[in-house]
Amino acid sequence: MTDTAGSAHASTLAGTGAASASAAATLESATAALNAWLEVDLGRLDQNLAALRAALDPGVDVIAVVKANAYGAGVAGIAPALERAGVDRFATVWVPEAVALRRLGVRKPILVLGHAFPAEAVAAITHDITLTVHSLDLGRALSEAATARGRVANVHIHIDSGLHRDGVSLGEGVALAEALRQLPGIRVEGLSTHMANADEPDDSFSTTQGDVFAEAAKRLPWVPYRHTANSATALRRQELRYEGVRIGLAMHGIVPPNTPGPGVQPILSLKARVARVVDVAVGEGVSYGLTWRATRQSRVALVPVGYADGWPRHLSNAGEVLIGGRRCPMVGRVCMDQFLADVTDVPGVREGDEIVLLGEQGDERISADQVAEHAGTISWDILASLQARLPRIFHRGGAVELVV
Ligand SMILES: *Cc1c(COP(=O)(O)O)cnc(C)c1O
Numbered sequence: 001m002t003d004t005a006g007s008a009h010a011s012t013l014a015g016t017g018a019a020s021a022s023a024a025a026t027l028e029s030a031t032a033a034l035n036a037w038l039e040v041d042l043g044r045l046d047q048n049l050a051a052l053r054a055a056l057d058p059g060v061d062v063i064a065v066v067k068a069n070a071y072g073a074g075v076a077g078i079a080p081a082l083e084r085a086g087v088d089r090f091a092t093v094w095v096p097e098a099v100a101l102r103r104l105g106v107r108k109p110i111l112v113l114g115h116a117f118p119a120e121a122v123a124a125i126t127h128d129i130t131l132t133v134h135s136l137d138l139g140r141a142l143s144e145a146a147t148a149r150g151r152v153a154n155v156h157i158h159i160d161s162g163l164h165r166d167g168v169s170l171g172e173g174v175a176l177a178e179a180l181r182q183l184p185g186i187r188v189e190g191l192s193t194h195m196a197n198a199d200e201p202d203d204s205f206s207t208t209q210g211d212v213f214a215e216a217a218k219r220l221p222w223v224p225y226r227h228t229a230n231s232a233t234a235l236r237r238q239e240l241r242y243e244g245v246r247i248g249l250a251m252h253g254i255v256p257p258n259t260p261g262p263g264v265q266p267i268l269s270l271k272a273r274v275a276r277v278v279d280v281a282v283g284e285g286v287s288y289g290l291t292w293r294a295t296r297q298s299r300v301a302l303v304p305v306g307y308a309d310g311w312p313r314h315l316s317n318a319g320e321v322l323i324g325g326r327r328c329p330m331v332g333r334v335c336m337d338q339f340l341a342d343v344t345d346v347p348g349v350r351e352g353d354e355i356v357l358l359g360e361q362g363d364e365r366i367s368a369d370q371v372a373e374h375a376g377t378i379s380w381d382i383l384a385s386l387q388a389r390l391p392r393i394f395h396r397g398g399a400v401e402l403v404v
Contacts, residue, residue, distance in 0.1 A: 025400035030393050035304035036272035038386060039359070040073050042081045043396040048253050048264040049085050055235060055262035061088035061244030063111065063227065064251060067097060071252055072310065072386030073268050076404045077394035079104050082251075091246055095120045098129040111156060111190070113246075114166065121145040121153075130154045130189065134168055139180045146185030155180060156190030156225070161212035162205065163196040170212055174219045181222075190225040191217055195240075199232035199256035206233060210240050232256040254368055254379050266367065268383065269359025270311075270390070273352050274323070276302040277343065286340050287332025292317055298344045301328070303355055306337040310385035311357065312375040315339075319374045321355050324348070325362030358382075 031037055052062060064087040070078035079090065079101055090106060092098045093114035101110055111130045118141035124131050125145040133139050133155040146153040157177050158167035168176055177188050193213045197205045210228065217226055226242035234245035236259055249256055253266035280286060280294040301323060307313045311334060319330040324346040331342045343349045358366055368379035375382065394402040 025403075027393065027395055027398050027400060030400045030403060031271070031273075034273070034391060035275065036270070036309065037391045037393055038072075038074070039269040039271060040077055040392055040394045041267045041269075041396070042077070042394055042401065044253060044265050044267045045078070045081055045251065046085045048251055048267065049082070049087065051263045052234075052247060052250055056245065057238065057241060060241045061227075063087070063089040063091050063244045063246045065091045065113075065230075065246050065248035066101065067091070067093040067113070067248070068384040069388070071248060071380065072383040073252060074392035074394070074404050075100065076104055077392060077402050079106050081394070083108055089244065095123055095129065095131070099123055099127050102127045102129070109154075113158070113192075125149055125151055125153060130156060132156045132158045132166075132192070133176070133180060134158065134166070136176065136179055139176075139183055139186060143183040143185045152185055152187050154187050154189040156192055157188065157223075159191065159193045159213055159216045161193040161209035161216075163194055163209070165194070167193065170216050173216055177220050177223060188220075188223055190227065191220060191223045192226070193228045195228065195230065195233050198230055198236070199258050201258050203232075203236060203258070206237055206240065210237070213240075230256075232259045235259045235262060249380060249383075252383060254383075266359070268368075270305070270357040270386070271359065272303050272305050272355045272357060274301045274349060274355060275304045275338065276351060277349050278302070285332070287316075287335060289333055291333055292331040292340075296344070298342060299349070300331060300340040301343045301349055301353075301355070302338055303330075303341055303357070304338050305357060305390075306335050306339060308336045308387065309390050310382075310387045311339070312371075312377065312382070312385065314375040314377070315371070319371065320366060321357050322361040322364050322366060323353060323355050325364060327364055327366075 064082045066075050066079050069075050089109045091111045091113050095112055095116050098110045098112050116131045118138050121141035122145045142153040157173050159173045160167035180186050180188050195206045197203045227244040228240045229245040231247050231250035233240050253264040255261040280298040282294050285293045305311045313334045316333040320327045321341050326346050328341040328343050332340050368382045372379045372382050392404045
């Protein structure tokens with residue numbers, strides 16, 4: 001049963017991982033009474049995964065990175081769809097994100113990339129979650145939790161090869177792997193690293209980091225599963241793909257800078273409906289601080305999306321939206337829940353008309369990269385900032401499968 005019109009986002013099938021075409025739910029009917037929403041195209045998600053597989057070598061695992069609510073797209077819809085589409089593994093950054101995946105019904109291996117506490121060992125064992133282990137303390141806690149339950153804990157070790165963010169140094173990593181290997185109930189399955197300049201114009205530092213990683217792999221030849229690549233590295237550096245690649249952004253149909261595109265398409269659209277149209281006389285201003293003033297007799301449309309939804313305040317007087325198939329400048333400051341767009345040049349705009357903030361309308365398109373550029377940030381930030389208040393409508397070819 002889908003209560004797609006509810007403002008408390010009805011979740012049709014949350015937790016089951018199953019999809020069904022609920023009676024007569026089209027995008028139109030599901031969004032008719034919504035101020036703002038996200039549309040996620042699961043058909044395109046499948047196509048993106050297929051395009052990525054075609055661009056990679058056969059046999060290289062796709063590890064779907066679904067941290068941060070699947071980059072804002074909504075993990076409750078994305079993760080079950082990716083599992084059905086046949087990704088090999090999942091990755092999150094924190095243990096609670098991984099537990100949430102299991103609660104959504106995900107069965108494939110789940111790797112936690114980020115820091116975990118020894119106190120999280122029991123949860124990891126209970127939910128069959130693979131941790132990235134940075135200390136013997138964490139390894140011992142996992143060993144205890146695993147042996148007490150008659151299980152074996154797979155663990156990965158992350159080598160800090162030059163990013164100087166997480167992980168352990170080459171020497172520490174080799175020693176840690178050998179020590180963990182001695183612990184009952186522990187299987188050192190994986191070795192990983194992460195690139196600092198993956199999508200920079202000059203990614204030659206990936207070669208330096210790749211050499212450090214190769215040395216670690218050489219000293220630990222018994223560790224079977226190696227992974228170093230995010231979307232950009234996977235697509236730019238064949239020699240760094242190893243057994244699996246950790247794909248986030250490219251799955252969403254966005255190609256990182258300086259990276260050859262494998263023919264993916266954006267899966268996510270952010271849309272809203274005009275809440276009000278108001279005339280503004282020459283010299284009058286709009287929104288807090290009256291930072292934009294009309295230089296001609298103007299009409300502005302009220303867009304019911306704000307920085308509390310994750311639409312950056314940095315877009316004040318800088319961004320664009322699509323209304324009536326035309327690009328309309330955002331005018332005045334972005335408020336917590338709404339902002340204004342200049343529709344003076346779009347005839348006949350009325351309450352309820354569709355606004356596209358991200359995605360396509362008519363022949364026009366606004367990409368996450370364009371929004372990011374206007375806001376002075378990166379596309380990852382635009383996606384991951386999208387808040388839970390926005391209903392997420394998962395569909396295939398316009399047929400709604402799930403509303404979260
Ligand atoms: C987020 C993340 C990824 C995925 O990066 P994309 O550029 O989105 O593909 C891969 N590896 C690690 C360690 C990450 O934190």
